[in-house]
Amino acid sequence: MTDFPAVHPEPVPVLALGDILLVTLRGDLYDGAAEQLQYDITQRIANSPVPVGGVVIDLSGVEIVDSFLGRILAEIAASARLLATRTILAGMRPAVAITLVELGLTLPGLATALDVDRALAMLHRAPSVEGGA
Amino acid sequence: MHAPLTPTARLPIGSDADLAWLRQHVRQCAADLGFGLVQQTKLVTAASELARNTLVHGGGGHVEITTPTDGARRGLRLSFVDSGPGIRDVDLALTDGYTTGGGLGMGLSGAKRLVQDFVLDTRPGLGTTVTITEWVSGFPAPRPGAR
Numbered sequence: 001m002t003d004f005p006a007v008h009p010e011p012v013p014v015l016a017l018g019d020i021l022l023v024t025l026r027g028d029l030y031d032g033a034a035e036q037l038q039y040d041i042t043q044r045i046a047n048s049p050v051p052v053g054g055v056v057i058d059l060s061g062v063e064i065v066d067s068f069l070g071r072i073l074a075e076i077a078a079s080a081r082l083l084a085t086r087t088i089l090a091g092m093r094p095a096v097a098i099t100l101v102e103l104g105l106t107l108p109g110l111a112t113a114l115d116v117d118r119a120l121a122m123l124h125r126a127p128s129v130e131g132g133a
Numbered sequence: 134m135h136a137p138l139t140p141t142a143r144l145p146i147g148s149d150a151d152l153a154w155l156r157q158h159v160r161q162c163a164a165d166l167g168f169g170l171v172q173q174t175k176l177v178t179a180a181s182e183l184a185r186n187t188l189v190h191g192g193g194g195h196v197e198i199t200t201p202t203d204g205a206r207r208g209l210r211l212s213f214v215d216s217g218p219g220i221r222d223v224d225l226a227l228t229d230g231y232t233t234g235g236g237l238g239m240g241l242s243g244a245k246r247l248v249q250d251f252v253l254d255t256r257p258g259l260g261t262t263v264t265i266t267e268w269v270s271g272f273p274a275p276r277p278g279a280r
Binding site: 028029030031032063064065066067068093094095096098099102103104105 | 150152153156157171174177178181182239244246
């Protein structure tokens, strides 16, 4: 094992913004925290008292996405879709996008937006979403 | 061909915390050597893929980090070492989408695409060492087989 302080990373918080779930990923995400996030989001969608209008995952603070995190993001979106909820990835850094394409991970079927504002606008425009901005 | 290497670090790979620590360390080394942001990102991503292979398929191991020089060129070299079961069919393991670990099967083949030099040495029953080297350049690295 390692010598450096055993910091147990906090779980990633899932915030409710109106009827939207907002997840902000920052820095380096442990594998365990990413898997926990997938579980937390699906639980929040299934147990929400009002229909969840969408999930926005803010990646602007993420320096790398490898195939593990890419798979988790794709699975979050796929499981949310099965629960009748759209997921939008927002704010991916250009260097991350270039690297993902070269890695062979283009994440087809995942909706993206340049930032959180635009992601929220996309969700509020969607006909399947109740209510509005 | 290369000047003697200056060993800079040897880090264990035994947990997801080790993977996170390795990513930060490689990022810092790459930044110190003057790698551009895209090159840094590719290198850290490749390191993350290979370290996870060491952890998941090799049963853990370690990474050795050195900074080779070749003439005026400076580089960063990472060797991922495990003493796991080895890879029986290297060509198959390097095929996009092939996986035995429940992932996407992009780790090994993807990491190879992300770096300039990639050497895989594996012996069934004895273990696997993957060594990648990235050289500092002001231009995007030419890739063999690039479109």
